[in-house]
Amino acid sequence: MSMTRRSFIHTSAAAGALGLGFLPRAKASEFAQGKTEQPLKILILGGTAFLGPHIVRTAIDRGHTMTLFNRGRTNPHLFPDLEKLRGDRASDLSALENREWDAVIDTSAYYPRVVRMIHEVLGDAVGHYTLVSSISAYGQMPEPGMDESAPVATIEDETTEQVTGVSYGPLKALCEQSAEKAWPGRTFNVRPGLISGPGDPTDRFTYWPARIARGGEVMAPGEHTDPVQHIDVRDLAEWIIYAIENQVAGIYNATGPNLGMPMAELLYGCKGALGGDAHFTWVSAEFLEEHGVAPWQEMTVWIPPTSEMGGLGAVNVEKGLRNGLVVRPLAETARDTVDWLRDQPQERQEQQARGLNRETGRGAGISLERETELLAAWRSRDEQADVGEESTDEHG
16 A cells, blocks of 8 residues: 555644754753753643643653643543643633743644634733644655755645544644744744654554564564654653743754664664564565555554655654754663553553554554464465476476
């Protein structure tokens, strides 16, 4: 199955920085463990799903005061000691009226209308605004090395609020533009790639360390050198708090490492971190396409470099690395992700092992049964090719 921009986005649901430079950024763990000298009042819109809790914990560890605004439906038990304001970002922001915060973090902006509503309510009562956008904001990703100057996606109907494979990226770009217009020079528009690490609800990264931890023959996609990228959710959370403390503004890609790592480095790195007897059988992109195996969805993290989205695994993040982004070692992310998954209820672990549900579109990766079938088909193809060569030699 070829990877197009639409199919990639469907599975995921140019201002400069302020000032002339930033203070050197401590390593991720050191930053999170240290305390700020200037505690801030920070409002987070959301704050209870995957990225949000990591942001909240990082901010608290740094000594900031956090307020959460959400509907109270997702993980309402989290952070019982923090101030929680109830409302709906799309229709009821009354709980935010007549309040002031040093910074606001918007983790789930989908519609530019809502960003404008937030500005109408908060206006200059906000010192710094972080909008968590997406790498999907780009119009096309055919080439490696793409940086923040690349064109963004557009859509004819900019008022649509139907989030689809076509509209998701353009809507994210429009949200960025609305935020910058509302808080010019004070908006940190961050564009994450694939987010990995403990708490991952998508399994798009989790598939690989979990599969490698199970051991045995593992089907590996494409070429050893195909580039891939991801960002640990904790690195993203810590960078967002760093950006607030240091008034970082502008548009930034958020993934890593810079220009990607080879797929082989991802797989063997996970094995090195986790141990076990996993061994890899590499199958071609053409074989996977012939058998309807979707990149990114079933062969997760990976995109064929020759596809329409081929540049996705080699995005330029030099700007972020110069301005506070720190990417932790792959081994740490792999070990912590597996440890987190093993602590989940049995039902959740079984859900991950089943892989992508094509009917619902939920989950990621492939089941052991499906992988076994594909590996058998791959070996059968090689055996048939060998027989054909022998026959040619005999009758040549």
